[in-house]
Amino acid sequence: MTFIADWVDPNGQSGDCAASAEPGGLASTGETVDVETLHIPRYLSATAAREDSSDVRDWVATLPATVSDLAQRWALQLGEPYEPGGQCSWVAPARNAAGEDLVLKVGWRHAEAAHEADALKVWRGDGAILLHAAETFEQTNALLVERCVPGTPLRRSTPEPEQDVIVAGLLGRLWKQPPDGHPFRSLQTMCDDWTAEFEEKFARSPGGVDPGLAREAMALFRELPGTADSTVLLITDLHGENVLAAEREPWLVIDPKPYVGDRTYDPLQHMLNCEDRLVGDPVGFAQRMAALLDLDPDRLQLWVFARCVQECLDQPILYEVAARLAP
Secondary structure (H helix, E strand, O other): OOOOOOOEOOOOOEOOOEOOOOOOOOOOOOOOOOOOOOOOOHHHHHHHHOOOOHHHHHHHHHHHHHHHHHHHHOOOEEOOOOOOOOOOEEEEEEEOOOOOEEEEEEEEOOHHHOOHHHHHHHHOOOOEOOEEEEEEEOOEEEEEEEOEOOOOEHHHOOOHHHHHHHHHHHHHHHOOOOOOOOOOOEHHHHHHHHHHHHHHHHHHOOOOOOHHHHHHHHHHHHHHHHHOOOOEEEOOOOOOOOEEEOOOOOEEEOOOOOEEEOHHHOOHHHHHHOHHHHHHOHHHHHHHHHHHHOOOHHHHHHHHHHHHHHHHOOOOHHHHHHHHHOO
16 A cells, blocks of 8 residues: 655645745634635545545535634634645645744545544654644544645655665654553554455456465565564654655654554555665665664565565556565
């Protein structure tokens, strides 16, 4: 399952909080957003227009009133939403009554986005954006977060080998023990769900995937989460588009998809997003990331193998990687 950033700025910025230092078009503090003229960004409009997205379409219809209410409740000046935006969220630059430059993210509630605010609370700005406020109601998750300036994504500004080092440094800081009574789901839950999705899709259309290889990979994808020596709070979607240049720290993480589980899983999305290097030398890439993160390289290779098979029906090039890494 491939994740994308929650919004993408046409000027080359992406994520929840990349924005120019001086956003234009801000309403006066606390002013109600005009419910008749609220702009819906292109990607969100496209999602709502799909035949299978009636829930999102109904939710988008409530956005003008929701955004208006949040702007009043949090005393915000709001700029125009970022374009082309996210597939399931309305995200715009904001400024609060204290003059702080922030970002308002209003998202449709769905499983992939669960507990983002809870994770940001655990990290308290240590390597990730700061959370200023959050509310969940009906089908909406609303977050008010730190704005990254200049907000340039790591992937668009830094060579991939340097990205490895930065991503590894951030992961090491973010791998914390979740508090007692935490709400986070287990990595086992995610892997079980994704395995079931793969098996259903594979039964309908296996393509050129060897059935034996598929069975072995999915067995590993189910088994690996339960064999970790320890578990931590994971990001699961940390890659160069979700790491932004900022002023408070050189780089900050946005848009986490938090679970609790095996830390060896967490470099995978970064590796998948560096496709040429992964295809060219999957063993060497896995060994490099394992060394940077002090992980077992053999275990990381097993995770990469299983994940590449899980993704290969949608991204056939990953089947080549999986075949080279097969145990």
